[in-house]
Amino acid sequence: xxxxxxxxAASSTPIVLAILAEGDSYGYAIIKRVRELSGGSxxxxxxxxxxxxxRLERLGHVEARWEVAETGRRRKxxxxxxxxRTQLAEERKQWQAVDATLRGLWxxxxxxxxxxxxxxx
Amino acid sequence: xxxxxxxxxxxxxxxxxxxxLRRRQAIHAVDVAELEDHLRDQIGGLVEAGLAEDExxxxxxxxxxxxxxxxxEFAREHSDRLWKQLVVGPETAGELRGRAATDAMIxxxxxxxxxxxxxxxxxxGVRWGEDDGFYARNLGFFVLPLLxxxxxxxxxxxxxxxxxxxxxxxxxxVFANVYPFTRGGHLEVLTALHLPIALxxxxxxxxxxxxxxxxxxxxxFIRFSGELFIYFVLIALGGGVLTGFMAMIFRAIGxxxxxxxxxxxxxxxxxxxxxxxxxxVEAKQSVIENMAPVLTRLFTPLFTAVLIVFLATMLWTGRGxxxxxxxxxxFDLLLVVVLGLMLxxxxxxxxxAPAGFFDVLQVVLLASALxxxxxxxxxxxxxxxxxxxxxxxxxxxxxxxxLLVNLAWSAVLYLxxxxxxxxFARLERWQTDYLxxxxxxxxxxxxxxxxxxxFI
Numbered sequence: 001x002x003x004x005x006x007x008x009a010a011s012s013t014p015i016v017l018a019i020l021a022e023g024d025s026y027g028y029a030i031i032k033r034v035r036e037l038s039g040g041s042x043x044x045x046x047x048x049x050x051x052x053x054x055r056l057e058r059l060g061h062v063e064a065r066w067e068v069a070e071t072g073r074r075r076k077x078x079x080x081x082x083x084x085r086t087q088l089a090e091e092r093k094q095w096q097a098v099d100a101t102l103r104g105l106w107x108x109x110x111x112x113x114x115x116x117x118x119x120x121x
Numbered sequence: 122x123x124x125x126x127x128x129x130x131x132x133x134x135x136x137x138x139x140x141x142l143r144r145r146q147a148i149h150a151v152d153v154a155e156l157e158d159h160l161r162d163q164i165g166g167l168v169e170a171g172l173a174e175d176e177x178x179x180x181x182x183x184x185x186x187x188x189x190x191x192x193x194e195f196a197r198e199h200s201d202r203l204w205k206q207l208v209v210g211p212e213t214a215g216e217l218r219g220r221a222a223t224d225a226m227i228x229x230x231x232x233x234x235x236x237x238x239x240x241x242x243x244x245x246g247v248r249w250g251e252d253d254g255f256y257a258r259n260l261g262f263f264v265l266p267l268l269x270x271x272x273x274x275x276x277x278x279x280x281x282x283x284x285x286x287x288x289x290x291x292x293x294x295v296f297a298n299v300y301p302f303t304r305g306g307h308l309e310v311l312t313a314l315h316l317p318i319a320l321x322x323x324x325x326x327x328x329x330x331x332x333x334x335x336x337x338x339x340x341x342f343i344r345f346s347g348e349l350f351i352y353f354v355l356i357a358l359g360g361g362v363l364t365g366f367m368a369m370i371f372r373a374i375g376x377x378x379x380x381x382x383x384x385x386x387x388x389x390x391x392x393x394x395x396x397x398x399x400x401x402v403e404a405k406q407s408v409i410e411n412m413a414p415v416l417t418r419l420f421t422p423l424f425t426a427v428l429i430v431f432l433a434t435m436l437w438t439g440r441g442x443x444x445x446x447x448x449x450x451x452f453d454l455l456l457v458v459v460l461g462l463m464l465x466x467x468x469x470x471x472x473x474a475p476a477g478f479f480d481v482l483q484v485v486l487l488a489s490a491l492x493x494x495x496x497x498x499x500x501x502x503x504x505x506x507x508x509x510x511x512x513x514x515x516x517x518x519x520x521x522x523x524l525l526v527n528l529a530w531s532a533v534l535y536l537x538x539x540x541x542x543x544x545f546a547r548l549e550r551w552q553t554d555y556l557x558x559x560x561x562x563x564x565x566x567x568x569x570x571x572x573x574x575x576f577i
Contacts, residue, residue, distance in 0.1 A: 027155065028162035045186035046159060050152065051198040058198075058472045060544035069158075071165075076155045083544075 003042060012044075012052050013061075014091040020062060020080040021088060026069075027053065027076070053078055061087050131174045135160065138182060145188070147196035160185060197337075199471075221404065227274065228400035231267045235396050236389035238263040249388055254304050257313035258297045261320045264395045266290050269327040271399070276330025286323045293320060293567070300571045307512050308571045315516075315563040321346070322560035336546070339553035344468045345402055347413035347461075352398035360390050414469030418479075421462050425482055428489035435496070442500045449517040452497045456524035459490040463531060464552060472545040480539060487532040494525060512574040516566050523562055527555050 019025060019033050027049055034042055056062045061084035069075040080088070135157065142153045160181050167177035185191070239249075239256075247255055269290075273283050297316055302309040325333070325342040332338025364382055371378040434440075442448065463483060498521065505514070534551055537543035 026158075028159045031159075032166075045190075046163065046184045047156060047186040047191040048194055050155060050159075051194040054152075054195075054473070055198050058544070058546050060546065064473075071161075073158050073161065074154065075158050076151075 008042070008044070011095075012049075013056065014088060014095060016049070016052060016056065017061060017080060017084050017088040017091070020078055021085065024077050024079045026078065030078075056084065059087075060084075131164070131178060134175070134178050141188060145192040145195070147192045147199060149199075152195065156185065224275070224400070224404065227271065228396060231271050232393035232396040232400075235264045235267050235392035238267070239388045239392045240385070243384075249384055254302065254309050254313075258302075258309060258316065259294075260313065261317040262290070262294055262297075264392045265317070265320045265324055268396060268399055269324050271396070272324070272327035272330065275403070276327065278327065278330055282326065282331075286327060289323050290320070296568050301576050302571065303577055306577050308574060308576055311512055311516055311570060312567050315566040318563035319560045319567060322557060325556070336550050336553050339556055340468055340549060343464055343553070343556075344413070345399075347465050347468070348402045349395075349398050351412045351416075352401050353394060356394045356398055357391070360387075360394065413465040417462050417465040417469070421466060421479070421482060421486055424459065424462060425486040425489065428486065428493060432489055432492060442497050448497060449501055449514065449521060452494050453517055453520050453524065456490060456494055456521065456528060459486060460524060460528060463487065463528075467549060467552060470545070472549060474545075476539045476541075480535065484532060484535045484539060487528055487535065491525065491528055491532060494521065498525075512570050512577070516570065519562055519566075523558060527552075527558075 015034060016030060019030050025033070027046075031044055031046055031049055034044060053062065053064075057064050057078070060081060062078045062080055064076055064078050066074050066076050138160070139153060139157060142148050142156065143150070148156075163181035163184060164174070164177045167180055168174060172180065242255065242259075243249060249256060266287075269286055272278075273286070293316060297312060300308075300312075302312070325339070325346075328342050328345055329335075329338040332341070364386060367386075368378060368382060435442075463486070466479070466483060501518075505518075530551060531548060534543060534548040538545050538548060
């Protein structure tokens with residue numbers, strides 16, 4: 001299943017912030033976590049994550065610091081800020097509203113529109 | 122050391138990949154380091170999963186994404202690094218060259234058109250040097266619509282925006298010419314000074330090319346305006362030297378070229394110069410790239426020192442400000458300079474960088490300028506009824522208040538940033554959001570002042 005580009009872009013902020021809310025992290029680990037959580041259906045182009053992280057940093061939602069990782073290489077870690085948590089709460093409210101709306105509509109759909117997920121496609 | 126060759130070649134491959142990335146101006150060294158760490162993690166993960174190193178490298182690079190798209194994303198986020206080429210889409214070198222040539226041709230054509238436009242009224246009997254009022258009021262119309270058109274073309278803007286901007290120019294043209302101004306009166310001068318400020322907004326909307334609603338789009342326009350000003354001053358200096366030599370060598374053979382210089386070279390050159398300067402800024406002549414921030418760095422400490430010494434002297438000697446007629450305009454100009462210094466240091470600053478010494482200096486500059494201005498305003502307010510509300514004074518007062526509000530809130534946002542309570546992006550947003558305020562005030566002066574003050 002391919003998720004369309006606009007949806008990917010719109011969901012990137014809450015996803016990244018929520019992952020960072022679990023604990024400080026870095027780019028590669030964030031991508032891995034997204035892949036795990038979505039069961040592979042959300043395939044981000046790896047590089048594209050970094051402009052997103054930099055935007056969040058500019059807006060003050062996350063803070064970055066360089067550290068020497070266990071691999072011996074320097075690695076840039078990101079941490080969510082208080083402002084980022086507020087933003088995440090706001091995004092969560094919005095996504096829940098969208099989700100609730102769609103949930104109300106799905107059961108009413110005619111059977112002609114297949115539900116790929118329950119068919120195990 | 123069973124198999125040393127592939128290991129070495131992996132490092133080579135990574136080196137090469139790093140080299141490709143480094144050539145992208147939008148991706149800085151720290152970002153390359155961050156991406157490289159990612160690439161190595163990815164390769165490590167894939168090798169663990171059983172891939173050979175060279176296969177793992179290929180897969181990892183592929184997952185990283187198309188470099189053109191990636192560098193465009195970086196440019197969009199870090200528009201300060203690459204603001205001039207931002208609006209240019211993905212292109213091959215050949216297309217890029219072809220586009221540059223077309224661009225140069227169009228710009229030259231428009232420069233010639235601007236030069237002809239300024240001579241057009243002369244064909245209808247309104248001669249340059251005779252009806253100064255007409256030319257002063259309409260100066261903006263000879264070149265700014267062409268400049269707007271140039272950017273509309275360059276950014277491939279939709280017809281609706283173009284329509285609105287054209288309507289704006291027409292309305293402005295009507296207001297500049299239907300009022301029965303007293304020749305050489307205060308209001309004619311005010312209109313001549315304020316109309317270009319209002320029209321500059323139209324150029325900005327065209328320049329931003331659909332990104333006017335974004336902070337980065339407006340910030341790019343601020344950068345463009347600063348560079349354009351510097352290029353234009355340089356061109357004007359060159360033009361002055363050319364004119365001087367021309368007058369001198371022709372005088373040597375007994376021919377007076379002054380009428381030609383005054384009637385043709387100066388007005389046509391100035392109009393064409395604006396278009397050429399805009400094109401030069403766009404074409405990114407790397408010779409004097411981003412000059413405005415450099416000048417800012419140089420003059421911020423000097424202006425700060427002068428203002429502090431001024432305030433200290435005033436305090437020490439107990440001298441009040443001697444209220445002359447034009448003192449308010451002088452302080453307006455001071456605030457404009459301080460605003461410019463701040464704007465161009467903001468425009469070149471990495472918003473993610475932590476607060477440094479220069480930021481503290483910037484706040485000191487803001488605070489001292491505000492203090493000096495408030496003292497001046499205080500002195501003027503006490504005697505304003507005595508002087509009376511002339512249009513000049515009301516305009517100057519309005520501008521002073523607009524600048525004061527801008528700088529005062531900027532100082533607050535800056536202080537919050539220094540104390541770690543706010544982000545630098547807030548300050549950027551405030552400055553770029555404020556841009557229309559200048560244009561709106563200028564429009565009010567042009568449209569409302571003449572009837573209110575009786576066209577004096």
